[in-house]
Amino acid sequence: MTFELDRTAAVTPVGGGAYAADLDAGWVVGGGVNGGYVLAVATAALRAELAEVGHLDPVSASGYYLSPSVPGAATVRTRVLRTGGRRSTVAATLSQEQDGVEVDRLTVLAVLGAVADGGAPASDAAVEAVRRQPAPVDLPPVEQCVSASDAPDGGRLAPPLMQRLDLRLDPAYAGWAVGRPSRAGVVQGWMRLADHRPPDPWSLLVVVDALPPVSFDLGLPGWAPTVELTVHVRQRPVDGWLRVRHATRTVAGGSFEEDCEVWDEAGHLVAQSRQLALLPRAPRGRS
Amino acid sequence: MTFELDRTAAVTPVGGGAYAADLDAGWVVGGGVNGGYVLAVATAALRAELAEVGHLDPVSASGYYLSPSVPGAATVRTRVLRTGGRRSTVAATLSQEQDGVEVDRLTVLAVLGAVADGGAPASDAAVEAVRRQPAPVDLPPVEQCVSASDAPDGGRLAPPLMQRLDLRLDPAYAGWAVGRPSRAGVVQGWMRLADHRPPDPWSLLVVVDALPPVSFDLGLPGWAPTVELTVHVRQRPVDGWLRVRHATRTVAGGSFEEDCEVWDEAGHLVAQSRQLALLPRAPRGRS
Structure with a gap:
């Protein structure tokens, strides 16, 4: 428990499958506490x-967001739905007391097991023969990318969340920070936790939801609430920088999908996620 | 209730948020009853x-598959997690009695609401300006595609499920049916329900899981159990044929993702889904 994420996402058993947590103010962003961090807290209880x-x-985790989390005490209630030899299916609900009433923030379905190393051989030759993955996203070198400390007054890059991460955005898709969105619907860059905690399958739950939303790059800077976020952890990452790409291809009917892909320093795709989010309304007077 | 899907996926309230269902043998395929159909049955209870x-x-539904469903009686237990003005978040678990013991088959988290028409204008000009979607997949004309009735003895195209659907596969990715998989990891074609039931957001839950698995096209014909399937319904489809494309880009670490995209006859992307599935083992003697 020497790293910040392990410390701030820790849970304590209180009996009957319930766990106490304390959502840290350091993960606040936009409309509440970061959704990936809250998912990691709930999953910490499932791991326990x-x-x-x-x-x-x-291996897989689907989070449905019920209300914005706030810093402070939270309770995670877990249920084991199925235990198998290699993986288990489990559920968790994270709630917080608000004016004396218990309010659910996030409900999760997940499969936990053991995620394999990228170099592990497949179970047989026929499976090995079809191994494939998307090529790692091409990024400028880390030192040519944009970090929160590059922004004159911090601006949009300055929420507390950004101090938890060492994030270097590809400048090609970072123009929204100075009012010039590319409108490609892409945000991508290098990422690691600020204290260099080595990435693992659990910390990837934070990584897939930590970039600024692609709606910023569409020129829609408002809050884009997540309806649902599903993460698939595909391989165990090696230590080092992660390449993270968020993109959307379908913006219609009041919503957009935000697809995230994460590669480790060995060039393996280690996680994929998709979230369905609601389009923000344009600021008044600008529509 | 004149169409087959409505009839065979119907549920009857039995009180306390529980519903009785009868899984139809006509939807059997591979290792059990089709996962999309079972998801539609569970969602029918949520709609009720x-x-x-x-x-x-x-709007969004994530199904975690706990054990293979079999034809016959089933119970769906529902829980309303959050009701809002425009959408509600809900949970359901479908179970069946097996040797006198209740066994869970599928557990679901979902958001239900109202899916907009494709032609509906966006809420404001800034949102309208960023509207986009992937172009419909290019397919040969329906009559140049391959249907189950084209296979000499039916072969792999003949499970009961295939009589529920009018499915015309793009021949470029149908070679697996005669032992010549393309190994591209793609299966695509035209689809409608066999009795021409007009598609709607609910029936798209069946559509996204009804094509043969992309693992067939990888040359891995065994059963590929679904760990998790999440569907996002993005627009209300118009009546007519649907274009359906399944593809995988990452085959590694014992699993593959199967991404599905569905366009309606008006050319709108109406649904997206991703499932995480386990790679089948190669048949003995062939590895």
């Missing part, structure tokens, strides 16, 4: 619940 | 539960 059977890595 | 507030369309 499955520690005995050794299913510690999130 | 939310009928009073008028939230009838699945």
Whole structure:
């Protein structure tokens, strides 16, 4: 527990499958506490619940966001739905007390198991023969990318979340920070946790939701609430920088999907996520 | 209730948020009853539960598959997690009695609301300006595609599921049916329900999981169990044929993602889904 993420996303068992957590103000961004961090807290409780059977890595996790989380005490209630030899299916709901009433923030379905190393051989030759992955996104060198400390007054790059991460944005898609969005619907860059905590399957839950939303790059700077976020952790990352790309291809009917892909320094695709988010309304007077 | 899907996926309230269903043998394929059909049955119960507030369309649905469903009686238990003005977040678990014991088959988190028409104008000009979607997949004309009735003895195209659908596969990616997979990891074609039931947001839950798995086109004909399937319904489809494309880009670490995109006859992207599935093992003696 020497790294910040492990410290701020820690949970304490309180019996009956319930866990106490304390959402840290350092992860506040936009409309509340960052959704990936809240998902990691809920999943920390699921890992604790499955520690005995050794299913510690999130293989798949779907979070449905019920209300914006706020810093402070939270309770995670877990339910084990199915335990198998290699993986278990589990559910969790994270809630917070608000004016004396328990309010649900996030409900999660997940499969936990063991995520394989990228170099691990496939189970047989026929499977090995079809191994494939998308090529890592091409990014300028880290030192040519844009970090929060490059912004004169911090501006949009300055929420507390940005101090938890060492994020270097590809300048080709960072113009929204100075009012010149590319309108490509892309945000991408290099990322690692600020204290250089090595990435693992669990910390990737934070990584997939930590970039600024692609709606900023569309020229829609308002809050874009997440309806649902599903993460698939595909391989165990090696230590080092991660390449992270967010993109949208469908902006219609009041919503957009934000697809995230994450590659590790070995060039392996280590996680994919998709979230469905609601389009922000344009600021008054600008529509 | 004149169409087959409505008839075979119907649910009857039995009180306390529970619904009785009868999984139809006509939807059997591979290792059990088709996952998209089972998701549609569970969602039918959620729609019934939310009928009073008028939230009838699945906007997002994540199904986690716990055990293979079999034809016969099933119970869907629903829970309303959050009701809002425009959408509600809900959960359902579908179970079946097996040797006197209740066994869970599928657990679902979903958001239901009202899915907009493709032609509906965006809420403001700034949002309208960024409207976009992927172009409909290019397919040969329906009559140049391959249907189940083209296979000499039916072969792999003949499970009961294939009689529920009028499916015309793009021959470029149908070679697996005669032992010559393209190995591109793609399956695509035209689809409609066999009795020409007009598509709607709910029936798209079946559409996204009804094509043969892309693992067939990779040359891996075994059963590829679904870990998780998330569907986002993006627009209300117009009546007519649907273009459906399944593809995988990442085959590694014992799993693959199967991304599905569905366009209606007006050329609008109406649904997207992603499932995480486990790679089948190669048949013995062939690896």
